[in-house]
Every structure is written in C-alpha cells, then in structure tokens.
Amino acid sequence: MTTQSFRNAEGGLIDRATPLDFTFDGKAFQGFAGDTLASALVANGVRLVGRSFKYHRPRGLIGAGVEDPCGLVRLGAGDRAEPNTRATLTELFAGLTADSQNRWPSLKWDASALTGLAGRLFPAGFYYKTFISPQVLWPTYEKIIRAMAGMGTCPEGPDPDVYDDRFAHADLLVVGAGPAGLAAALAAGRLGQRVILAEQDMRLGGDLLAANRSIDGRPALDWVADTVAELEALPDVTLLPRTTVFGYHDHNLLAAVERVTDHLPHAPAGLPRQRHWKIRAGRVVLATGAIERPLVFADNDRPGVMLASAARAYVNRWAARPGTRAVVVTNNDDGYRSALDLQAGGIEIAALLDTRPEGGGALAQMARDAGLSPRHGMAVARALGGHAVTGAEITALSGGGATETVDCDLIAVSGGWAPTLHLHSQARGKATYDESLTAFVPTDPKQAHESVGAAAGDLTLAGALAAGSRAGGDDTLAPPADDHPAAPIQALWQVPKPPSGKGKRFVDIQDDVTAEDVALAHREGYESVEHLKRYTTLGMGTDQGKTSNVNGLAIMAGLRGQTIPAVGTTTFRPPFTPVTMGTFAGREAGHHFAPIRRTPLHARHDALGAVFQTAGLWLRARYYPLEGETMAEAVAREASHVRRIGGMVDVSTLGKIDIQGPDAADLLNRFYVNGFKALPVGKCRYGLMLREDGIVLDDGTTTRIGDTHYYMTTTTANAVTVMRNLELYLQVHWPDLDVSVASVSDQWAGVALAGPRARDLLARVADIDVSNDAFPFLAYREGAVAGIPARLFRISYSGELAYEIHVPSDFAPALWDALLEHGADLDIRPYGTEAMSTLRIEKGHMVIGTEIDGRTTADDLGMGRMVSTKKPFIGHVLKDRPGLTEGGRKQLVGLVPVDKRTPIPETCQIVKPGVVTGRDPVPIEGHVTAGTFSPSVGHPIALALVKDGRARLGETLHAVSPTTRVRVPVTVTSPVFVDPEGERLHA
Amino acid sequence: MPDLARASARASALATVSRPGVGPDCGVRLSERPADALVQVAVPAAARAAVADALGHALPDPLTAIDIPGKSTRLLWVSADQWWVEARDGTAPADLAARLAAAGARPTDQTQARVVVHLAGEHTRDLLAKGWALDLHPRAFPAGACAQSSLAAVSVMLAAVGGGAYDLYIPRSFAQSLWDWLLDAGAEFGVGVD
Amino acid sequence: MLLIPCPWCGPRPQTDFTYGGDGTVVRPAEDAPQAAWADFVFVRDNPMGPHRELWHHSAGCRRWLVVERDTVTHDITGSFKPGEVPS
Numbered sequence A: 001m002t003t004q005s006f007r008n009a010e011g012g013l014i015d016r017a018t019p020l021d022f023t024f025d026g027k028a029f030q031g032f033a034g035d036t037l038a039s040a041l042v043a044n045g046v047r048l049v050g051r052s053f054k055y056h057r058p059r060g061l062i063g064a065g066v067e068d069p070c071g072l073v074r075l076g077a078g079d080r081a082e083p084n085t086r087a088t089l090t091e092l093f094a095g096l097t098a099d100s101q102n103r104w105p106s107l108k109w110d111a112s113a114l115t116g117l118a119g120r121l122f123p124a125g126f127y128y129k130t131f132i133s134p135q136v137l138w139p140t141y142e143k144i145i146r147a148m149a150g151m152g153t154c155p156e157g158p159d160p161d162v163y164d165d166r167f168a169h170a171d172l173l174v175v176g177a178g179p180a181g182l183a184a185a186l187a188a189g190r191l192g193q194r195v196i197l198a199e200q201d202m203r204l205g206g207d208l209l210a211a212n213r214s215i216d217g218r219p220a221l222d223w224v225a226d227t228v229a230e231l232e233a234l235p236d237v238t239l240l241p242r243t244t245v246f247g248y249h250d251h252n253l254l255a256a257v258e259r260v261t262d263h264l265p266h267a268p269a270g271l272p273r274q275r276h277w278k279i280r281a282g283r284v285v286l287a288t289g290a291i292e293r294p295l296v297f298a299d300n301d302r303p304g305v306m307l308a309s310a311a312r313a314y315v316n317r318w319a320a321r322p323g324t325r326a327v328v329v330t331n332n333d334d335g336y337r338s339a340l341d342l343q344a345g346g347i348e349i350a351a352l353l354d355t356r357p358e359g360g361g362a363l364a365q366m367a368r369d370a371g372l373s374p375r376h377g378m379a380v381a382r383a384l385g386g387h388a389v390t391g392a393e394i395t396a397l398s399g400g401g402a403t404e405t406v407d408c409d410l411i412a413v414s415g416g417w418a419p420t421l422h423l424h425s426q427a428r429g430k431a432t433y434d435e436s437l438t439a440f441v442p443t444d445p446k447q448a449h450e451s452v453g454a455a456a457g458d459l460t461l462a463g464a465l466a467a468g469s470r471a472g473g474d475d476t477l478a479p480p481a482d483d484h485p486a487a488p489i490q491a492l493w494q495v496p497k498p499p500s501g502k503g504k505r506f507v508d509i510q511d512d513v514t515a516e517d518v519a520l521a522h523r524e525g526y527e528s529v530e531h532l533k534r535y536t537t538l539g540m541g542t543d544q545g546k547t548s549n550v551n552g553l554a555i556m557a558g559l560r561g562q563t564i565p566a567v568g569t570t571t572f573r574p575p576f577t578p579v580t581m582g583t584f585a586g587r588e589a590g591h592h593f594a595p596i597r598r599t600p601l602h603a604r605h606d607a608l609g610a611v612f613q614t615a616g617l618w619l620r621a622r623y624y625p626l627e628g629e630t631m632a633e634a635v636a637r638e639a640s641h642v643r644r645i646g647g648m649v650d651v652s653t654l655g656k657i658d659i660q661g662p663d664a665a666d667l668l669n670r671f672y673v674n675g676f677k678a679l680p681v682g683k684c685r686y687g688l689m690l691r692e693d694g695i696v697l698d699d700g701t702t703t704r705i706g707d708t709h710y711y712m713t714t715t716t717a718n719a720v721t722v723m724r725n726l727e728l729y730l731q732v733h734w735p736d737l738d739v740s741v742a743s744v745s746d747q748w749a750g751v752a753l754a755g756p757r758a759r760d761l762l763a764r765v766a767d768i769d770v771s772n773d774a775f776p777f778l779a780y781r782e783g784a785v786a787g788i789p790a791r792l793f794r795i796s797y798s799g800e801l802a803y804e805i806h807v808p809s810d811f812a813p814a815l816w817d818a819l820l821e822h823g824a825d826l827d828i829r830p831y832g833t834e835a836m837s838t839l840r841i842e843k844g845h846m847v848i849g850t851e852i853d854g855r856t857t858a859d860d861l862g863m864g865r866m867v868s869t870k871k872p873f874i875g876h877v878l879k880d881r882p883g884l885t886e887g888g889r890k891q892l893v894g895l896v897p898v899d900k901r902t903p904i905p906e907t908c909q910i911v912k913p914g915v916v917t918g919r920d921p922v923p924i925e926g927h928v929t930a931g932t933f934s935p936s937v938g939h940p941i942a943l944a945l946v947k948d949g950r951a952r953l954g955e956t957l958h959a960v961s962p963t964t965r966v967r968v969p970v971t972v973t974s975p976v977f978v979d980p981e982g983e984r985l986h987a
Numbered sequence B: 001m002p003d004l005a006r007a008s009a010r011a012s013a014l015a016t017v018s019r020p021g022v023g024p025d026c027g028v029r030l031s032e033r034p035a036d037a038l039v040q041v042a043v044p045a046a047a048r049a050a051v052a053d054a055l056g057h058a059l060p061d062p063l064t065a066i067d068i069p070g071k072s073t074r075l076l077w078v079s080a081d082q083w084w085v086e087a088r089d090g091t092a093p094a095d096l097a098a099r100l101a102a103a104g105a106r107p108t109d110q111t112q113a114r115v116v117v118h119l120a121g122e123h124t125r126d127l128l129a130k131g132w133a134l135d136l137h138p139r140a141f142p143a144g145a146c147a148q149s150s151l152a153a154v155s156v157m158l159a160a161v162g163g164g165a166y167d168l169y170i171p172r173s174f175a176q177s178l179w180d181w182l183l184d185a186g187a188e189f190g191v192g193v194d
Numbered sequence C: 001m002l003l004i005p006c007p008w009c010g011p012r013p014q015t016d017f018t019y020g021g022d023g024t025v026v027r028p029a030e031d032a033p034q035a036a037w038a039d040f041v042f043v044r045d046n047p048m049g050p051h052r053e054l055w056h057h058s059a060g061c062r063r064w065l066v067v068e069r070d071t072v073t074h075d076i077t078g079s080f081k082p083g084e085v086p087s
C-alpha cells in the first residue's frame, strides 16, 4: 500500500475518516471518500497515467475535470470494463480498479515509444498520404494501425449492466451548479418554477469547490451549502448531481446522462448503472463555466505540466499536491490566484512568470505581498524530463532566445479562460470572438436559452451570481463577492521553440497534434478550420478539443495572416462528453428491445409446444413439433393433415377494421381494385388494394355485416399501413365521405378451421346451419360457437373447405379449447404459420414481402382480371403507366424441379440453362419468391416471378444461387399446384 | 351443443404474467381492472345531444375523462368526434353499443381490445416517466386528464384518476409485454400487484 | 426530437407521429391525365426553409394534420387541421 505522501493533513472536501482502497495498473493505493481517481493518484504522487495514442508519449494529468485530455483509463474488468474513462471524472470507491491505456508491455516501458516507431509515423495527414494505394492493402494497413494506435480496447461480451430512460419536463433547466447555476436555480425555485439543476460533478458548487473565495463576507462554500439546502427543500426543484447534459436538441429537448451507481462498489438491486434523461425545458440556463487554456511550448505534454486551475483544484478541493516545487506561467491575472493557492497549499513557487511585459492587477499585488516575485515578459520555452517534469527552460519573450533552467516538478500554466459554449453551439447559437477575453463567447441564441457567468465570458464571481439570479427571474438576490480588479489578458498562442530546437509543441495533447502539424496543414492548403480538424485530427478524440480549439485556430489565423474571427471555429456537436453506448440503448435492450405482441392464444400454443417466430412485433406459432421431429417434417405433416383431414390455425394477427357510415361502400369501392358496391349484407369479398403508383399494396377480405357496416381484414404485415391510409383518405383527400373507421385488431381473435372435416366440427359447436347451401363459400354468418358470440366467414386461404371464426379476444382460449375438444375424434389438429405457408404456396396465393414486394402489379400477380375498368380507385391511373404495362414484366408462375427431388431455395435467381454465373453479370429471367416441399404433390415446388412467365409454361430454366453454389433445373408451371378448379373450397 | 358457460369465462391477457405481492416498501402498486364494457363511439355532430341523453352526461372535452357521478361509467375523449364509454356496472357491450347506435352514433366494441391496469403508489409518476414522454406533473396532467401517447413504444391511453393514481388502457396484444416492462422498470421502487 | 403541436391534442413528441410526406401536393381529379398523377406521386419540391408537411398523430388521436416546418431550423410555425390550412 502506497501512502498518500502528497496529501495535506488539513483541508479539502474529502473525508479522511473514510479511506478507500483501489488499484491502478495492478498496484494498490488508498484515497479518501470525496476523491476522484485523479485526485487520489495525485495524492499518491502518481504522475504518469497513460500513453498518448499516436506517439505513445508518457502523459500525466493536465486538468482536474471535464477538460482533461490525457487521464484516460480503462475502468473495471471483464464485460463491465469501460475504456477511455476520464480519471478526473471518476469518483473513487472502495475496490475500484483502473488500468492505463495505449501501452505495451507496460506504461513505463512502451515498445512503440522506445523504438521511436510511433514517432516516425503519424505526421499530419499521415493516413491520407501513406495509404492511398493500393486499395486492396487497406485491410492490412488497418490492422497494423489499429494495433498500434487507437484509444483503449472494448470489452468483448455483452454489457451486463442495466441502463434506464427518463423523460422530464421543467420550466427551467439549469446546466451547471457553479455560482451562476445555483443562483439561477434558487431564484427560479423561489418563484415556484419547476426547476431541474444538472451538474456533472458529484457535488454541487462548481468552481467554488476548488477555490478559496468568499460570498457575502462568508466562505463561498457556506453559501453553496445554504443554497443547496434551500433548493433541496423546494418540492418542484430536482437536483441532479453526477449528471452531464451532453446534447441540446430541437425544441428545447436536452439529453443528459446520470451516473446512478457508477460510484458505488456494489449497485443496489433494481438501480440502473446510468440513466438517460430526456428533458423538455421551457427555458434553459447554461451555467457551464469556462475552461482554462494551456500554453503551447516545447514538450508541454510532460507529466507535471498542468493547467494552473487544475493544480489549484487538486490542492484546494482534495488537499493533494501535484508537485513540491512549481513554475507558474500565466498570461492573465487568474494565474496569480493559482500561484497563491499553490503556495498556501504547501507547494514552493520556484518561479512565477507573467508573459505580459508588465502589469497585473490586484492579484499580482497580493502575490508580491505574499513574497512571490513575478517575472514579466517571461515564459516557459521547454519542459524538461521524461516520465515526469524535472525542470523548466524559461526564456524572455522579447528576444535573444537566451534561456535559464529552473528545477521544478510542476509547471502550472494559464493561457486564459474559454467559455464552455458547447451546448449553446449545439442549439445553433453563434460563437463570437471577444478580444478582451481572447476567447469565443456565446451570442445569438436560437432557442429558449441563455448563457450566464463564466459560460457567457464574465469571469467574476459577483457577475456570475448576478447573471444567474437574473436568469432565474429575480435580480435582487445576487450577493456580493470577493472579486479583484484585473489587468487585461494578453494573448500568447505559442511560445517560440527553444534555441536548441528540441521538443514537440503540442496544441492538442490528446490527439498528438503539434504547432508544426498545424503549420504543415497550412502549407499543404488545409486552411479552413474544418479541414484543419480533419487533416490533423485537431479537436477530435474523446475531449473534442476542449483545451485545444482556440489555440489551434489562433495559430492557423497567424499563419494565414488573418484575425481569429475571420478564421472562425468548428461546430460543436453532441455529445459534450463521451456517453457509453448502453445509455443510449437504455431499457430497449434484451427482451425489451421492442415491445412484443402476443395473440390471445399465445399460452395455448406454448402449452402445445409450439415453436414461435416473429412477424413484425408479433410472436406467431410457427409449427408444433412432435418428439424428435425436424421442422421440415413437422411442417409437411401439418400441411398434409389439413388437406387430408383438417386443421386449425391462429389468424388473430390479421388487421381488422370496423367501417361504418352511409358512404362506407363508396369508400371500399375507391380503395379496392374490384367492385364493392354490390356486395350484399352477409357476404365476404376478396379485395386487392393498390398504391397510388399502381403497385399492389395489400389484399384481404371485407364483409358487409350490416347495411352501412363493414368488417375489413388486412394482412398482418400491412394492418398499420391500411388503417393509416383509410384515415388519410377520409380526413385529407375525401372529407366529404361520411365514414367512421376503427381498428379492432385487438378486439377480435381469429381461428381458421380448414380441411375436409372442417364442416363436421363446426356443425358440432356452432348454433347455425353450416350446410353448404345455408352457409356457402364467401358467406358470412353471426352465431354462437361453443356458446361464444362469433363472426363466421366461409373463406379459405389454404384452398380447402374452410371457415374463419372470429370471437372477442378474451374468449379465444375457450374457442380454441372447444375446437380441440370436439375435434379430437375427428382428428382436427393445430397447424402453424409454416404449414399455412406451404398450403398457400401449393395454391399459388401471394403474400406481402415476397410476391407483393412493392414492385409487382395486379397483372404481374395474375390478378389482372380482378381490376375494374368501370370505376376509379386508388392507383387506377398510374397502374397503366408505360413501365407497368409493357412486355417483359416478371409474372407469377410455379416452378417444379426437373428431377422432382431437389428443393428450390428462396434465395435463387432464375437464368436460362446455358448461362454460367460468375464474376460477370448475366441475364436474369426472374427470381424465386417462395419454395417448399409440397406434401400434396409429393415433391418440392416453388413460386417465382419470371419474365413473361405465363407465356413460358413448360420451359426449362435454372434456379441458381452462386453464393451457395445451388443450381436446380426447373420447369415453369402454373402457380396453382393443388385443386386448380377450386372444387375443394366450394365443397 | 357444448356448454354455454364457456362464454362467460373471459381469459385475461395477463393470465400468465408474474404478479409479485405488495410489500410495505412498494412504491408502485399495479392491479388489473377489466371493464364490463368499453365502447368506442364516433359521434356525428348532429347526434351529440342524443348521445348525451343516452349516457346521462355530456361528452367530455378534449383530453379529459369524466366519471359520471352516481354511475360506474367513465367517458374518455379519444379523438375529434370520438370517445370511449367505459362501463363497470355489469352493462353488456352489445347493449351499450345498441343504445349509442339508437342515439345516432357509431359504436365499436373495444371491451376486449384493451387491458386496463390501475397504477397507484408514491413512485407511479417516476415509473411512468421512464417510458412516457408527456408531462405528468399534477399542474400539467391533473385528475380528470387523459391522453394517448407511447409508453415504452406502445400506444396507450392514460387517465389520471386522482390521488396520484392512473388507469392505463393497453392494447391487448401488448399487455403482457408492457406489464413485464412495468415490473422491470419499476424494480428500483418496488412494484407489487394488488 | 421535435415537439409537434397537434391541433386536437396540443404539443406532442415527434415519436407519437408518423411522417406523411409533402403537404402541399393535391390529389388530382380521378379523370386527370396520367402526367398530373405522375406529378402528384413522384415529383416533389425540396424547399430550404418553410415547408408544409402531412403528419399523422398515430400514437395519439389518429388524426392527420398539416405542419408548417422550417427545413433548415426545424422551427414549427403552424399546425393545421386538413381543410383549414391558410393559403
């Protein structure tokens, strides 16, 4: 166990009474409750936390929060492991295990870095230049690159964690719980508004947690505590710590991720790991603060070079010293505050460099009063050391290039502050360059949002409190704070190379992009910021350039001789910080991936041992295997049984629509290609619907059950589409028709009873006369079946004597049981959708998706004669357009294997016998739409769409599938294999 | 003729679901409450008065549901010119439909198309908010409000019935799936079945 | 996710709606020539800016509506019942 030798004995927002054990790269450490992984590593003196992804250079912590580009670790182990987790945002818990990334064999001795291999690869545009040709080698290149570069490794197994979704609504959403955000939430909360305050940190307080500030003459943390306590007591205020708002979408919808149990060693039962919040807000206050910029100088990536604000955060909030002897370098007054805080935290200030030639405001005077000696016009030219900083080469910026060396183990840098305007930008707000701040500030919001405090470019505490209060709706609340008049910042975009010329000057430390890379991109013409980003990868990666963007484009502006506003900035896109994939999946995973529809007979099928198949959202009984039976055997048995004896099948998934009104017949007449006006009460009719473009949409039967009352059935697949179409035409195109439609798909269950003994069984259980004369083909009757009020239809899909019995859904199990019970001695058995498919293929009946495939016309399918020429209907004009009426269209035919043995797979294309398939395209005569073994004819059969197929009956063609090496000689036949005269269904 | 008693045996769509008991820490309680009759009715403007007469109450405004005082009947707005009439007094759907048809409306029996689940308990809103995008805050969705929207990707009717309780009208084919979802999503609050 | 105001139900999330295509095209008379039908089915403007679209409140009241949406900003400036769309 390593002791926390860099931890101060006093101070900080940590609980020294609660030590927490953790490991990093297998080594045991201890931190305290309140630590992040980063602060615990700092307290233990761990400097080296990772390797960079291109050059494999040693890297340490640069920041203390969301801005940190380097402290990326793999957290956890096994299937729960998560790569690229920020150490600075990872709350420490007992038993945490973390490992560094991008290193082999170890963090300290990385092979790629030692050989310099990585260093010689990967200049800007490397990928584009090196791997342009030959293209066939790309897979090889990619393997090498991925092995060497890339960021972290993913776990392989399924994610064992549960994720959650949550919709929320608020009058006001406040993003960020620093002084401005807390003030806004308090003001709005006191006014009775519904407020959500989201904060990515584990604690509310923002920058105040890491600063020695005072509000209203008291320690700022007291004000934070009071404010949080008051907010917690307000019933309509929701406080969400550990919650990152990562996306700002249309119509004020914001997406956030709450880390619910990530910080707990063991998640309580029922709690998700993370929760995806979708917050619709009336107004949004963006109190997202600002991020300090690093300075660009040679070897500014050495572990021990750190943002000054981060160094002071480690000292103030976590009582952890990121070094013992520091060089502080700043181009603005805030750097003095950092120097003072570091000194107060026990770190010796070896040098305090102000890059400005002179000046410094009140804080500079306070530094001098504290015994520090600021040196003006000076900067760090190069950091010294390898795995850790050992010193700084400092130089005067005014000229000469002479350097001196200062021994130190910490270089704290401040290049000024940049407002965190990502969410503002995601919401399409503009970013405008502010010279006095040397940063972009948010302007011109396009949705109902407002940026306040540091996020709006006001770096004063009093200003943040005032702006927050005002945005919350009450500007009288703002308390005074301890701000000091500041001298202006002076931009310093890069420190010249040291006289030795040594070292790399990193602009984007995560992506290993240097000032030289930016210059190279400029020389090669990639001048626009968007090109610069893609050519050099500047601003990409997991941090999306939070610390590098402005430096990078400022350097580009200098090279182009233009101003920063003229060069512009790249667009910010969601997510603000990386979000794990499971969070987006949320609850829609596993068996909740999509809702499941079950028919009222589901449990009956289950009890009979059915194998289910999905059909859209439905689960349908596919077949009922007997002991030891294959699917093919079961299907052939079931289908054969229907033809020889009789069977029953669940058809509850059909779309069912109740149609009422005086114009109902007219509506049907306009929807179907065939006439419906003359359909009498008590009769069913098969109908075919087209789309407006003349292509077949759907088929089904519609029954006139009353004078102005019809009952339509649609295919299972098109139930939703047909209902929506009926509503469209009634509401939009034909509002003059007086018709009401209602979906009754869930109200009615259906069982089809088919086969030679169907009537015998129905006669036993129905209270109506079922003789052929009394209940002929296409007749409709109402009656009781097994005492259940039922709708009976003499219709057939199988081609057998058949009935459909529809009953209210709750009665379906009773109907099913009665049919099985009273059909037992008749040997009526259930059959599944697969046998139903075999039966329909034998009859040449078409289905959605295979024959009705969005390309076929009524004539293609052999239904041309159904199409009325006497009335308009949907699609009646465009069905005659040239492309649909010329010769050479594929027509529905049957296929029989020449050898009467070989199955014809459904994936086959159809070619002429002599045609050899290979690399080159060949003339295609058609394709197989459905194939099965037909128990009725005793050999395999298929349906196919074949060019001019009806004129080619008897011709021999080949069904081929080059990918599966299938080639079956087939004879073209009629698509009706069984009972072409329809005698059986009329029996 | 087979036994006519079968007809009275309605099988629940939730016959095979898991039904954890109600414990002291249950934040949400579910119960299945089948209606005796649920009739969807399209009411032409000319028939509104007659339909109100037949029901003994005016048809409710958009987005509202009314429990008719003194009767076990609820009226719910469904769409432009469409309502549901839900009876829990033993009324047969066919009788209710006939009464509405006689008043000039177009009734469609949906009694067995919907599974009615009653949700109560202090975390009911928190549970619904995991899959329901509309605002359920009492100021936005007070007792007497009803709305159709998606709950966990299933189109349902939700009615606020007072006391922080809700009635959920689930399409029958989705009922088991959505029930399972309610149990899983509610695990953190504790879900029990009355 | 857009927030679409349904003229009957009020603002509802986009996920409760089904997009129904261009709301400006008018179904031709049944005896209109084939070219008019081809225009109605196949030919669409692709405006940058305000546009009128048909949407179906499929998970709600099941009414069709005409939504006026800016194709650049997604701002919705109007929502009408069919037949009550201002010209």
Ligand SMILES: [Zn+2]
Pocket (backbone or CB within 6 Å): C006, C007, C008, C009, C010, C057, C060, C061, C062, C063
């Ligand atoms: Zn609506």
